[in-house]
Each structure stands twice: as C-alpha cells, then as structure tokens.
Amino acid sequence: MADEPDVAALVAASLQDDEDAAHALVRHLYPLVAKLVRAHRPRRAAEEDLCQMIFIKMFQKLPQFSGAVPLEHWVSRIAINTCLNQIAAEKVRPELRRADLSEEQAAVVDNLAATSEELGADQQLASRDLVAHMLEALKPAERLVIELQYLQEKSVAEIRTITGWSKALVKVRAFRARQKLKGLLSRLSEKEAYGQAGI
Numbered sequence: 001m002a003d004e005p006d007v008a009a010l011v012a013a014s015l016q017d018d019e020d021a022a023h024a025l026v027r028h029l030y031p032l033v034a035k036l037v038r039a040h041r042p043r044r045a046a047e048e049d050l051c052q053m054i055f056i057k058m059f060q061k062l063p064q065f066s067g068a069v070p071l072e073h074w075v076s077r078i079a080i081n082t083c084l085n086q087i088a089a090e091k092v093r094p095e096l097r098r099a100d101l102s103e104e105q106a107a108v109v110d111n112l113a114a115t116s117e118e119l120g121a122d123q124q125l126a127s128r129d130l131v132a133h134m135l136e137a138l139k140p141a142e143r144l145v146i147e148l149q150y151l152q153e154k155s156v157a158e159i160r161t162i163t164g165w166s167k168a169l170v171k172v173r174a175f176r177a178r179q180k181l182k183g184l185l186s187r188l189s190e191k192e193a194y195g196q197a198g199i
Contacts, residue, residue: 008067010022011067014062029055029072029075033055033075037050037051039147040083041083050083050086054078054082073161077162077163084141087140087143135147141173144163146177
C-alpha cells in the first residue's frame with residue numbers, strides 16, 4: 001500500500017533518537033498493540049497503561065531488533081509477554097467454585113448439552129462470561145493458547161509466530177489447558193457436592 005510507512009527507515013531513525021520517527025512508529029504499531037492488549041489484558045491493568053509499558057519495552061529493546069522477522073511479529077511477542085507477566089503478577093486465584101458463578105452462569109453449567117440456538121440471549125451472554133471466568137483459572141500461558149487457538153482461531157504455526165514457543169510446546173500447553181477446563185467443568189457440574197458441602 002502506498003500509504004504504508006517504511007518501517008525499516010523508521011526503526012533506523014528511532015535508533016538515532018529521531019522523535020518524529022519514534023512517534024510515527026508508535027502510530028503505525030498502536031492498532032496492533034491495542035488489539036493484543038484488549039485480548040490479553042489482566043483484570044486490574046488499564047489498557048492505556050499496558051500499551052505504554054509495551055512501547056517503553058519496545059524502544060528499550062529496539063537495538064536488539066535484527067530484522068530477521070517482521071517488526072509486527074517482534075512487537076507482538078513483547079506485547080504478549082508483557083500481558084502474561086502482568087497476569088502472573090496479579091496471582092489470579094486458581095480455584096473457581098460454583099459459589100463464584102452468577103445464577104445465569106450456573107444455569108449454563110447445568111445445561112451444557114444445549115446448543116447456542118437453544119440458549120436464551122441472557123444465557124448466551126452468561127456462557128461467554130463463564131468462559132472468561134474459567135479462563136482466568138488457567139495459568140497465563142495456558143489461557144493464552146486457548147484464547148489464540150479456539151477464540152481467535154489461530155493455527156499452531158500462527159501461535160508459534162506470536163509467542164515464540166515451539167510447535168511441541170504449543171500443543172502440550174493446549175492439551176494441558178483443555179484437560180484443566182474439562183476438569184473444572186466437571187467439578188462445577190457437581191452442584192450437589194458444592195451445595196451440600198457448603199463450599
């Protein structure tokens with residue numbers, strides 16, 4: 001496209017402390033970074049704060065950028081790792097209990113066999129909330145691989161590019177995450193155990 005900036009020239013100029021080039025680089029990359037932050041933002045971190053943190057890290061590491069991969073891929077990796085580190089820092093409580101669920105989410109768990117067409121609008125919304133709630137119970141890397149593979153429908157190759165993980169590591173983390181989600185769902189479905197035990 002004619003209006004696409006010369007990224008290599010902007011990088012070179014930014015390394016020479018050219019502020020205009022640095023601002024142009026941020027403008028070019030901001031939509032990508034903001035999209036990644038929105039997809040992987042920790043609950044207690046503001047989107048704008050995370051974006052700023054990512055760009056600070058990018059400029060700190062810019063002398064290490066070799067150009068072997070597109071700048072967008074390199075910055076995506078910084079963005080993802082920054083979000084994962086923030087999620088880990090928040091120490092999200094690993095246990096999700098039935099008592100944590102809203103009435104609508106509990107109804108979704110009780111009707112897992114229902115298709116989306118059979119669910120009412122309120123239950124469809126509750127099911128999306130439930131998925132988000134369950135993802136928070138996973139480790140940051142497991143949550144990321146599920147979001148990329150299933151919610152964003154990325155291929156293993158695309159996930160490798162975004163995260164820098166090996167193909168085997170992507171598959172292992174996806175498998176472990178699926179197993180944890182299955183176990184979580186089965187525990188949430190055992191409402192008698194939770195209700196009668198007073199958990």
